[in-house]
Amino acid sequence: MxxxxxxxxxxxxxxxxxxxxxxxxxxxxxxxxxxxxxxxxxxxxxxxxxxxxxxxxxxxxxxxxxxxxxxxxxxxxxxxxxxxxxxxxxxxxxxxxxxxxxxxxxxxxxxxxxxxxxxxxxxxxxxxxxxxxxxAGAPPATGTTPGTAPEPAAAAAGPAAASAAAPVAGPGAGTAASATDPAAGVPATATPAEDAGTAEADHRAARTVAASATAPTAATTAPTPSVGWGSAPDLGAPATFVLLRHGETPLTPQKRFSGSGGSDPSLSGTGREQAERVAAALARRGTIQAIVSSPLARTRETAGIVAARLGLEVGIDDGLRETDFGAWEGLTFAEVHERHPEDLAAWLASPDAEPTGGGESFAATAVRIAAARDRLIEAYAGRTVLLVTHVTPIKTLVRLALNAPAESLFRMELSAASLSVVAYYADGNASVRLLNDTAHLR
Structure with a gap:
């Protein structure tokens, strides 16, 4: 055959x-x-x-x-x-x-x-x-498939008319009902209906196959966002990840590499105070339904402080651990540059490069984080879950949701005890709602 x-x-x-x-x-x-x-x-x-x-x-x-x-x-x-x-x-x-x-x-x-x-x-x-x-003026194909025959451009043609009255003009327009961001209290709209867009969860943050009709090629224009530009009452509530970076450790102010391959420091006094402030802020909002933490001490301690305030148990997912930085663990960037300049240059240039001494590449980290993401989306569909984790996992989740290149990891700021939010919908769409919020620490 x-x-x-x-x-x-x-x-x-x-x-x-x-x-x-x-x-x-x-x-x-x-x-x-x-x-x-x-x-x-x-x-x-x-x-x-x-x-x-x-x-x-x-x-x-x-x-x-x-x-x-x-x-x-x-x-x-x-x-x-x-x-x-x-x-x-x-x-x-x-x-x-x-x-x-x-x-x-x-x-x-x-x-x-x-x-x-x-x-x-x-x-x-x-x-x-x-x-x-x-x-260029070619006539459209005659519609032979049920429900797909095109109409004049002045109307909302095809099955889209069943869920959207007209093309929307901006975020929250159309028939989308406003919602409240579960972590930040900022407005956020629902994802599009099944026929209102095809942005993919860890691969297409904004889906349009080509550029506008006046442009010669797709490469010359930016894609049109779809998440948040329509309504999807039939998709239900998203799985919403409230991403909390752990509080400070003694290594944090010194900006030393602190991954999963070296010592496992606990929170400093400042870090514990930060965790208490996060806990108070999340308690006021009252939206967290579950807590999952990286297995490392600094995240488990942060999660425990929040969980005690919210009256929740803490689950552990090994996929949320920080990258293993190999021989760079405990060193500053300047120290790594002095001791391992070629390895550092390669690491900055390619997500496939590993830190000196058999550390974990960002490409390998991304595979692990994507697998954890998929497990958690399935486990917490329609719910809001607090994920207490680290810099690289949070940046990677945001990067994948935006379909951004690997080098974007070096272009995001992520403070200790900061909050970020990504929502994942049943049709595969992802919506980044918040990044590096530290208002609760002031």
């Missing part, structure tokens, strides 16, 4: 907006491209375009061999999870699309895998080219 790989993508320049899809069929054995498909769709939403790309890829594979096994790879977590049966399809506009896709091949003949956007460049390029043709 032949095996095909289908890679598909879709996007809109605006949500809804001028949209297109791309799909490619690849021979799994040889890697040869067997078929391509791309079309301009008129005005529809991101999710509609992605489903249309999936349908085009499946249909192209069926024309080549209806008996083949097909492995679909897409960078839309929403489509992959829905088609895999792990997420319910609650939005009525999405159900016909998923049903049509499930009927292209017999049950069990198609499997699905999420891949990062950078591994879906072929389909992404085809989708961009389709949107470029639309911007």
């Amino acid at each position: 032949r095996e095909f790989i289908v890679e598909a993508d879709g996007g809109s320049r605006g949500n809804p907006g001028p949209a297109g899809y791309g799909a490619v069929v690849i021979d799994a054995a040889t890697g040869e491209t067997l078929a391509e498909a791309a079309e301009f769709l008129g005005t529809v939403t991101n999710n509609v375009a992605e489903y249309r790309g999936l349908l085009a890829g499946l249909r192209a594979a069926r024309e080549l061999d209806p008996t083949a096994r097909v492995h679909v790879r897409m960078d839309s977590k929403l489509v992959v999870e829905q088609m895999s049966g792990r997420w319910k399809i609650k939005h009525p506009g999405m159900k016909p699309l998923a049903m049509e896709a499930s009927r292209v091949f017999p049950p069990g003949q198609v499997t699905y895998e999420w891949i990062p956007r950078e591994r879906n460049k072929h389909a992404d390029r085809l989708a961009n080219e389709a949107m470029d043709r639309g911007a």
